[in-house]
Amino acid sequence: MDERYPSRGPRSFQDGPREFHKAVCSDCSKECEVPFKPTEGRPVYCRDCLPKHRKPRY
């Protein structure tokens, strides 16, 4: 058997398992999980507050 790909297949490279980090929302102080490592000194927002703080794209 020639296993060139992980058991999940080549697609797992794109939407593989995300690592979530626990953080506290800077807006509502609710505990949330973010798919990136929270940086110290930078605000983290939960899914509810994130749209409010996103920079508008034109």
Ligand SMILES: [Zn+2]
């Ligand atoms: Zn929030």
